[in-house]
Amino acid sequence: MLTWLRSLPRDTRDTLFLLGVIAWVVLPQVPQLPWWCSALTAALLLWRGVLAVRNAPLPGTRWVLALLAATVAATFISHRTVLGRDAGVTLIVVLLALKTLELRARRDAFVVFFLGFFTMLTNFFNSQSLLTAAAMLVGLLGLLTALVNAHMPVGKPPLAYAARTAGTMALLGAPIMVVLFMLFPRLAPLWGIPSDGMTGRSGLSSTMQPGTVAQLALDDSIAMRVKFEGGVPPAAELYFRGPVLSQFDGREWRPLMQRMAAYSAALLPPTDLQPIGEPVRYTVTLEPNNRPWLLVMDAAVSPPTGPGVDAFSGGELQWISPRPVTDLLRYTVTSAVDYRAGAGGRPPPPQYRELPASYNPRTQALAAELMRSVPGGPANKPALVQAALERLRTGGYTYTLEPGVYGDHTADEFWFDRKQGFCEHIASAFAVLMRGMDIPARIVTGYQGGELNAVDGWWTLRNSDAHAWTEVWLAGRGWVRVDPTSMVAPSRTGSLQRLRPPQNAFTTALGNVSPGALAQLRQAWEAVNNRWNQWVLNYTQSKQLDLLRNLGFESPSWQDLSYVLIGIVVLVALAGAAWAQWERSRQDPWLRLLARVRHKLVDAGVQLPASAGPRQMAQAVTNRFGAEGAALADWLLRLEAQRYAPRAPVPLPSLQRELNRLSWPAFR
Incomplete structure (x- = not known):
């Protein structure tokens, strides 16, 4: 394959590389692209590659205009607009592919290069992950290599040489980019990736039907x-609170307030939070989920705080x-692991006891039976809760990700027919039973447990850790967390054993060969990715200001960032000018020009000793390139005359300018 590629003409090889x-x-x-966009782009690139290999003529302007019109129409049909981020990315991808059909001159190639750079940046609209950054770094080096190659208009220079030059350019530019990244003021909304990149992504929902949390898991x-910070609470206490669902219509649980924007502490029952014991302080890095909830461990004693965090x-x-x-x-959050909530006020409003009359009649009958059989009857609420939990523990109920499709009477089916379900089936059936016994109850969804990453010390919670539990209100104790799933599957909340979806063939094989290898590899990768999130994606203006404080600024501002950045730029510029002046003073300009020519000739394959003078170089050029190198050989002889003739026929600056315009012999 490599031999075949090397045998291709220079233009064909360069075109195939650029298409790749x-x-x-x-x-x-x-x-993220419409299917037709991906298919059309692949077809256009393949078509252009075939034309390059066959050295066939490129299609005419009519073809390109027709394809462009079809692209605009298809974009409008797919996105209902040709403006905006998604439609713009669709158009730019197809335009890049279409432009390759006009790749005739160097000017066309430069247009393709810069369209390629722009398309590369659009990848960060959807993901700023470490993998995306690594892939785009490879793309950047590829585009720079093609750009360097385009500036070598003659001969057939090896791609490795162009790649080395591109890599050198990237390395030289890296310190500048690091300084700009660290010090360029981040002023919202000018700084950052458009936040609509999370469209379509979801986590926990504002509603719950039996089966929805299982899908997320x-x-x-x-x-x-x-x-x-400090000690970690027991695994069984790691409950991270998300949406609270208190209205039930027989099939679906919803929050008391239907509109999320209408949430207000003044509109909901007051919560009298009384922390017990030493609170726990911790830092949360929440992945984008297109949801408004700030997940905190029960129960946060103060609002979450952090750069850009506005919590209510x-x-x-x-x-x-x-x-x-x-x-x-x-x-950052401070939470009380042990607490009382709503214990000092009046009982919750009747919404927490309401049940639709036409649903789950057998569960209603079970509630009446328990109230008759428990000592103290309906007044002994704690005993009623324990009786329901005991039924779960001893009634043959099982915990599964695939309980089947439930009908209209979900609680009845769970308690009497199926006797199996995931956490939301169990929590929903338990809450219905509690309300049937006139005990205020609500559903809480969130995450429970997690996995400690031994590499970096962070706890990782996945969507597979999504969980649903209940809270009941008891006189004198307030809202009490009751997790009925722990009665059916104690390992779910105790030792944090999860029900996992089937693994693919690779992970299964790796796990069979070395059971711990897969977990270690994943932990190592997630630790690296977490570092990327903390130090790159989450590098905010507050961290910039912290950097200035470490440098001695008492009350830094974004103006101070600008002054420091300008100062560094000026110092680097002065250092560069001083180095250039020093370099000029220590080396003769004539020798430097001769060394430049020798270096290019050696790259062209001309064997020259380090002590070769202009006349010896001219002879080597004539022997190697013949008439094709006559202009360069003549220039070398005139360079010799400029130094050694009694009166220099041509000034050295003129020879320098002439060398820049000189057409070099072909590399071969």
Whole structure:
């Protein structure tokens, strides 16, 4: 294959390389692009590659215009607009592929290069992950290599040489980019990736039907990371609170307030939170989920705080952001592991006891039976709760991800027919039974447990850790967490054993060969990815100002960042000028010009000793290139005359300018 590629003409080889780089840049966009866009782009790149290999003529302008018109029409049909981010990315990808059909001159190539750079940046609209950054770094080096190659208009220079030059350019530019990244003031909304990149992504929902949390649990992606300061609470206490659902219509649980924007502590029952014992302080890095809830461990004693965090109480011990979380969000929270909530006030309003009359009649009958059989009857609420939990523990109920499709009477089916379900089936049936016994009850959804990453010390919670539990209100104790799933499957909340979806063939084989290898590899990768999230994606203006404080600024501002950045730029410029002056003073300009020519000749394959003078170089050029190198040989002789003739015929600056315009012999 390599031999075949080397045998191709220079233009064909360069075109195929550029097409391969474009395909690499576009590939990460495929999941977000309309299917026709991906198919059309692949077809256009393949078509252009075939034309290059066959040395066939490129299609005419009519073809290109027809394809362009079809692209605009298809974009409008897919996105209902040709403006905006998604439609714009679709258009730019196809335009890049279409432009390759006009790749005739160097000017066309430069247009393709810069369209490629722009397309590469659009990948970060959808993901700023470490994998995306690594893939785009490869794409950047590929585009730079093609750009360097285009500036070598003659001969057939090896791609490795162009790649080395591109890599050198990237390395030289890296310190500048690091300084700009660290010090360029981040002024919202000018700084950052458009936040609509999370469209379509979801986590916990504002409603719950039996089966919805089980679907989320099949997703093993990371939902949040937690770092505790000091001791870590017991695994059975790691409950991270999300939406609280208190209205039930027989099939679906919903929050008391239907509109998320209407959440207000003044509109919901007051929560009298009384922390017991020493609170726990921790930091949460919440992954984008397009939802407004700020997940906190029960129960946060103060609002979550952090750069860009605007939190307000949603009542029912919830904390909510005014906007959906569409970017990585980091905040610090202090929570009470042991607490009382709502114990000092009056009983909750009747909404927490309401049940639709036409649903779950057998569960209603079970509630009446328990109230008759428990000592103390309906007044002994704690005993009624324990009786329901005992029924779960001893009644042959099982915990499963695949309980089948439930009908209209979900609680009845769970208690009497199926006797199996995931956490939301169990929590919903338990809450219905509690309300049937006139005990205020509500559903809480969130995450429970997690996994400690031994590499970096962060706890990782995945969507597979999604959980639903209940809270009941008892006189004198307030709202009490009751997790009925722990009665059916104690390992779910105790030793944190999860029901996992089937693994693919690779992970299964790796796990069979080395049971711990897969977990160690994943922990190592997630630790690296977490570092990327903390130090790159979450590098906010507050961290910039902290950097200035470490440098001695007492009350730094974004203006100070600008002054420091300008100062560094000026110092680097002065250092560069001083180095250039020093370099000029220590080396003769004539020798430097001769060394430049020798270096290019050696790269062209001309064997020259280090002591070769202009006349010896001219002879070597004539022997190697013949008439094709006559102009260069003549220039070398005139360079010799400039130094050694009694009167220099041509000034050295003129020879320098002439060398820049000189057409070099072909590399071969």
